[in-house]
Amino acid sequence: MVGSRESKRKNGLVVGITGATGDLGRLLLPRLAEDPRVERVIALDVAAPTPMKKVEFRRVDLTRPGTDNELKAALADTGVEALYHLAFISSRVRSAAFAHELEVIGSMHVLAAAGALGLQRLIFPSLTALYGARASSPALITEATGLAGCPGSRFVNDKVEVEHQLQAFRAAHPLMQVLVLRFAPIVGPTSDNPITRWLRTRVVPTLMGFDPLWQVLHEEDAADALHAALFTKASGAFNVAADGVLPLSAVVKLSGGQSVPLPKTMLVSAMRALEAVGAPTALPPLMDYLHYSWVADGSRAARDLQFLPKWPARDAIAAVRRAS
Secondary structure (H helix, E strand, C coil), X not given: CHHHHHHHCCCCEEEEEECCCCHHHHHHHHHHHHCCCEEEEEEEECCCCCCCCCEEEEECCCCCCCHHHHHHHHHHHHCCXXXXXXXXXXXXXXXXXXXHHHHHHHHHHHHHHHHHHCCCEEEEEEEHHHHCCCCCCCCCECCCCCCCCCCCCHHHHHHHHHHHHHHHHHXXXXXXXXXXXXXXXXXXXXXXXXXXXXXXXXXXXXXXXXXXXXXXXXXHHHHHHHHHHCCCCCCEEEEECCCCCEEHHHHHHHCCCEEEEECHHHHHHHHHHHHHCCCCCCCHHHHHHHHCCCCECCHHHHHHCCCCCCCCHHHHHHHHHHHC
């Protein structure tokens, strides 16, 4: 199988990408297509991305049983050497079961195919939110900090489960470069995720008496970090965040919103009421992130990925206001 992949390579790397039509995929694809070190990009998704040079589409549905064999065949046939797995949900979904099937079971399919083929490199996105927000959290969270997750949050805990899969996979495949980029909340003009939807409501309920420190990351910097991960000699986990830390009240204000501090019982009631009518809101299980600071140390990404964000935190969060 290795010979098959080598025979298809001419002048550069053959890169695969699941979730090519998602927020991160749409930003990353042009960077890969324009990179002279990349010969071809294989988009693996249920829908074709916008046509562009060097990008080929293969339809793969990661929620279907037996998809690991279908994915393995597609990767082998196209000669993929490095694979981005970006098929994670950030938009609203009505079915937690579907989200679990795509993210957790879909990731199992990706790991099974990658392991069977012996790919050179595997790159996953993740979130600094997986560390959790606790009174006992260190002032600066390094990649060695455990993933406490968030009790009651499917959005967070499915991704913790995926990272546990990755830890076991790395132990079983020590020669493969496996990189996990743990992003601070991604913001920007096209980002559609729980944080940007919450901020765009303009009237933002927060927890009275608490103003935790937050980090953010502009969407363009997130795509740049993913691109940088394709050529680094390092592996493992990397925290990725914009320069600068902001209190939550400043995050809301810079995004064009107005904080409405509420006592905890009233805040939980307000969240549930907003959720019931389909309005964007921070869900009650995410209360800890409104209560405690969660600040990740991005020095390893700067040192080993050579990644320096272009957008300071204040400018990144202001992009939410300009996009509305």
